[in-house]
Amino acid sequence: MNKIVDYLSEQHDRYEQELIDILRIPSISGDPSHTEDMHIMADTLMHEMSKIGMNKAQVIETDGHPVVYSEWLNAPGKPTLLIYGHYDVQPVDPIDLWSSPPFEPVIKGDKIFARGSADDKGQIYIHLKAIEAWLAIHGSLPVNVKLIFEGEEEVGSPNLKGFIKDYEKMLTADYVVISDTPMFREGYPGITYGLRGLAYMQINLRGTNTDLHSGSFGGLVKNPINALVEILAQMKDDQGRIRIPGFYDDVLPVSDAEHDKLSKLPFDAKDFADSIGAPALYGESGYDDLERLWARPTLDINGIWGGFQGEGAKTVIPAEAHAKVSMRLVANQDPDDISNKFISYIKSLVPESMEADIEAMHGGFGYVTDLNNSGLQAGVKALEKAFGKEVDFLREGGSIPIVKVFADTFQAPVLLMGYGLPDQNAHAPNENFSLYNFHKGIESIVYFFDEIGKLTA
Amino acid sequence: MNKIVDYLSEQHDRYEQELIDILRIPSISGDPSHTEDMHIMADTLMHEMSKIGMNKAQVIETDGHPVVYSEWLNAPGKPTLLIYGHYDVQPVDPIDLWSSPPFEPVIKGDKIFARGSADDKGQIYIHLKAIEAWLAIHGSLPVNVKLIFEGEEEVGSPNLKGFIKDYEKMLTADYVVISDTPMFREGYPGITYGLRGLAYMQINLRGTNTDLHSGSFGGLVKNPINALVEILAQMKDDQGRIRIPGFYDDVLPVSDAEHDKLSKLPFDAKDFADSIGAPALYGESGYDDLERLWARPTLDINGIWGGFQGEGAKTVIPAEAHAKVSMRLVANQDPDDISNKFISYIKSLVPESMEADIEAMHGGFGYVTDLNNSGLQAGVKALEKAFGKEVDFLREGGSIPIVKVFADTFQAPVLLMGYGLPDQNAHAPNENFSLYNFHKGIESIVYFFDEIGKLTA
Numbered sequence: 001m002n003k004i005v006d007y008l009s010e011q012h013d014r015y016e017q018e019l020i021d022i023l024r025i026p027s028i029s030g031d032p033s034h035t036e037d038m039h040i041m042a043d044t045l046m047h048e049m050s051k052i053g054m055n056k057a058q059v060i061e062t063d064g065h066p067v068v069y070s071e072w073l074n075a076p077g078k079p080t081l082l083i084y085g086h087y088d089v090q091p092v093d094p095i096d097l098w099s100s101p102p103f104e105p106v107i108k109g110d111k112i113f114a115r116g117s118a119d120d121k122g123q124i125y126i127h128l129k130a131i132e133a134w135l136a137i138h139g140s141l142p143v144n145v146k147l148i149f150e151g152e153e154e155v156g157s158p159n160l161k162g163f164i165k166d167y168e169k170m171l172t173a174d175y176v177v178i179s180d181t182p183m184f185r186e187g188y189p190g191i192t193y194g195l196r197g198l199a200y201m202q203i204n205l206r207g208t209n210t211d212l213h214s215g216s217f218g219g220l221v222k223n224p225i226n227a228l229v230e231i232l233a234q235m236k237d238d239q240g241r242i243r244i245p246g247f248y249d250d251v252l253p254v255s256d257a258e259h260d261k262l263s264k265l266p267f268d269a270k271d272f273a274d275s276i277g278a279p280a281l282y283g284e285s286g287y288d289d290l291e292r293l294w295a296r297p298t299l300d301i302n303g304i305w306g307g308f309q310g311e312g313a314k315t316v317i318p319a320e321a322h323a324k325v326s327m328r329l330v331a332n333q334d335p336d337d338i339s340n341k342f343i344s345y346i347k348s349l350v351p352e353s354m355e356a357d358i359e360a361m362h363g364g365f366g367y368v369t370d371l372n373n374s375g376l377q378a379g380v381k382a383l384e385k386a387f388g389k390e391v392d393f394l395r396e397g398g399s400i401p402i403v404k405v406f407a408d409t410f411q412a413p414v415l416l417m418g419y420g421l422p423d424q425n426a427h428a429p430n431e432n433f434s435l436y437n438f439h440k441g442i443e444s445i446v447y448f449f450d451e452i453g454k455l456t457a
Numbered sequence: 458m459n460k461i462v463d464y465l466s467e468q469h470d471r472y473e474q475e476l477i478d479i480l481r482i483p484s485i486s487g488d489p490s491h492t493e494d495m496h497i498m499a500d501t502l503m504h505e506m507s508k509i510g511m512n513k514a515q516v517i518e519t520d521g522h523p524v525v526y527s528e529w530l531n532a533p534g535k536p537t538l539l540i541y542g543h544y545d546v547q548p549v550d551p552i553d554l555w556s557s558p559p560f561e562p563v564i565k566g567d568k569i570f571a572r573g574s575a576d577d578k579g580q581i582y583i584h585l586k587a588i589e590a591w592l593a594i595h596g597s598l599p600v601n602v603k604l605i606f607e608g609e610e611e612v613g614s615p616n617l618k619g620f621i622k623d624y625e626k627m628l629t630a631d632y633v634v635i636s637d638t639p640m641f642r643e644g645y646p647g648i649t650y651g652l653r654g655l656a657y658m659q660i661n662l663r664g665t666n667t668d669l670h671s672g673s674f675g676g677l678v679k680n681p682i683n684a685l686v687e688i689l690a691q692m693k694d695d696q697g698r699i700r701i702p703g704f705y706d707d708v709l710p711v712s713d714a715e716h717d718k719l720s721k722l723p724f725d726a727k728d729f730a731d732s733i734g735a736p737a738l739y740g741e742s743g744y745d746d747l748e749r750l751w752a753r754p755t756l757d758i759n760g761i762w763g764g765f766q767g768e769g770a771k772t773v774i775p776a777e778a779h780a781k782v783s784m785r786l787v788a789n790q791d792p793d794d795i796s797n798k799f800i801s802y803i804k805s806l807v808p809e810s811m812e813a814d815i816e817a818m819h820g821g822f823g824y825v826t827d828l829n830n831s832g833l834q835a836g837v838k839a840l841e842k843a844f845g846k847e848v849d850f851l852r853e854g855g856s857i858p859i860v861k862v863f864a865d866t867f868q869a870p871v872l873l874m875g876y877g878l879p880d881q882n883a884h885a886p887n888e889n890f891s892l893y894n895f896h897k898g899i900e901s902i903v904y905f906f907d908e909i910g911k912l913t914a
Contacts (some may be wrong), residue, residue: 218757219741283678309779
């Protein structure tokens with residue numbers, strides 16, 4: 001292992017230069033004028049995979065941007081890793097707010113500034129350089145490795161689910177590794193073991209056939225906006241708990257071990273509130289802030305509308321009122337089950353003077369990896385060895401729908417070993433990536449291959 | 458009196474022809490291309506006033522369309538009536554839905570179809586023809602009469618309040634009479650003795666500086682839409698009573714006598730609900746339908762908005778949420794007092810995690826005439842004598858702001874003796890006016906002058 005670490009030291013500057021080279025390619029998946037750049041980027045990755053010694057490397061076309069796939073499977077009896085990442089990047093607008101051009105990488109202090117530096121080119125390069133180092137020194141890897149880098153993550157991965165289905169056998173693995181999440185704080189490695197799911201609903205209430213004059217009809221008809229706010233006000237109790245019957249039935253509770261880990265993370269509620277301009281934070285009683293954010297389901301009204309919204313005053317009783325409501329779910333809540341419970345509960349609250357149409361728009365499962373999983377433990381050891389700090393155990397409040405697809409398709413744990421930082425501006429001007437994390441990241445993946453190689457397939 | 462009634466019979470056809478003539482003038486106040494027609498209409502009325510024998514008739518310019526004023530004040534010791542009406546009409550769009558051209562009056566059965574027939578030219582002509590008949594037969598009126606017909610009622614009477622102030626002495630009267638309301642049902646005369654007032658508010662709630670992602674922040678911040686619905690749901694209790702402290706303090710209760718009168722009016726809740734496509738009606742417990750509609754204050758959310766309103770799903774926690782809320786008031790609620798109570802109550806409900814800005818947009822007093830008022834009783838006698846039916850005692854759910862201005866300026870009761878019908882399409886295509894009501898209306902005003910003349914000033 002020392003030899004590989006020495007090799008990494010020697011290659012330090014070249015690795016940064018290669019990162020700069022791929023960051024120059026403007027692979028914006030959402031902009032049709034960059035279609036050619038998408039192919040240049042995919043080809044560049046394929047050549048890189050061949051160059052570092054992967055056995056097979058290919059660009060596979062899809063209905064959208066291509067997938068780059070590569071494998072090295074010469075470690076019989078050892079586990080197989082499927083490493084997923086994406087080579088496409090976000091658009092750059094508002095371009096005026098960039099301190100330097102988004103595709104002309106600039107290093108300032110420890111950080112490299114460029115679109116895609118953190119999200120996700122810098123992070124996929126960590127894996128390529130770790131593989132390069134192993135193969136350069138030992139001529140082999142201690143595990144079997146499959147790489148899948150897609151080009152449509154920033155536009156919602158419209159073809160990836162189908163790709164995984166079509167190539168299920170080729171992609172099958174014991175562990176899935178994704179490096180596309182931020183660490184919790186600078187200098188401390190993090191591993192993300194949980195994601196929330198989603199159930200997104202729309203409520204349409206109708207009171208009458210047409211809008212009515214509030215003078216001529218007010219007092220005698222139920223106003224659908226009044227009805228809507230009365231219904232929606234019954235979604236949570238005064239402790240912030242969601243009142244939909246059976247809503248919490250399948251929620252996987254936070255274990256004591258997990259609670260201990262989460263409570264060790266530094267979190268300053270005042271700073272957090274200040275950063276978003278909130279007078280104060282608010283959440284469900286009985287839970288710590290990070291549990292509320294990561295490990296507990298939520299219910300938010302994402303949109304509401306009805307009646308007159310213009311300047312001035314219009315005395316209308318509208319015919320209809322509408323709301324979009326979504327619930328962030330956690331393991332093991334089923335979005336279909338939650339949608340059905342939501343619909344039943346809302347229907348029970350609709351007054352007889354009103355007609356309701358409630359629609360389940362879309363949903364996805366939450367996800368959590370067992371903290372005792374041996375693959376996750378291998379990741380923890382590797383990260384702690386490289387960074388010299390205890391790992392932060394993290395969850396995400398949002399959803400990464402493809403995680404659940406990988407987990408279910410291959411019955412494999414998904415390890416989210418991310419090297420970004422909270423202030424990386426991933427989808428904003430001045431995106432940046434820590435070069436400290438880049439180099440330590442490569443080192444950690446070198447150790448990770450070693451640790452995983454100690455397990456049996 | 459018989460002589461006048463005989464005279465009316467003789468003039469029956471001429472009166473209809475004269476009504477047709479003024480209905481041909483397209484006096485649309487809201488359309489600048491009809492400015493010339495406004496002057497033609499005003500001049501026509503002025504000449505008519507002179508012709509029938511009023512002592513003085515003049516067109517008085519304002520900053521908008523002119524006011525036509527006339528008086529006959531040769532009944533010393535007798536009360537003075539100020540009769541208000543308007544000679545302007547609504548626009549005619551959608552013109553395609555008219556069965557005959559709006560300014561080419563057509564008589565079908567008992568009804569004359571034309572823009573302005575009911576609202577309000579037919580009704581002001583009732584007064585002119587009653588005056589004509591009295592002066593033709595007796596050479597004098599039994600009361601003093603002042604006529605004020607404005608040309609801006611359909612555009613909100615922007616200059617009338619100022620006009621009343623400028624000409625307060627000229628206009629002063631013991632009773633104000635307005636014929637611009639509908640009767641409750643065909644064949645039955647009605648007198649409207651109450652109107653509701655208004656307090657119109659806007660609530661702006663702010664939770665954070667910018668919109669947030671519901672995955673990254675959901676569970677830890679109060680969503681301003683959730684907060685808004687929770688606040689607004691506390692505006693009424695489960696009996697439909699408004700929960701603002703002190704809201705009902707000044708409400709003039711419905712007397713037993715009034716309750717008896719209102720309960721005699723035929724009202725079919727099922728038919729009413731069907732006519733507006735409502736699954737059922739809804740109102741405050743403990744009150745009859747017409748009391749809810751006319752004599753009880755209301756609270757309606759006229760508009761609500763926040764977050765994402767488009768197609769599909771966007772998982773946003775918006776920075777802000779907004780609502781427009783108006784309360785229909787009744788005598789003797791003060792709109793400023795109610796606005797202040799509203800603001801205090803809302804502020805008491807705003808969570809500490811939220812900033813609220815609550816704005817009183819505009820308001821107006823409700824109005825009620827004492828049912829025992831001798832002027833109103835004179836009107837009742839006259840209407841019953843002409844129509845041969847008991848008077849329906851009516852209130853209006855809406856507001857006519859100028860009523861309160863007249864009442865307060867002259868300390869005079871305002872008698873709303875209207876001859877329209879509920880299905881008159883006042884602001885819609887195919888506006889129409891009952892010729893039965895036109896002729897009976899003239900007769901009733903003839904009697905009304907007589908009855909009022911029996912009172913002392």
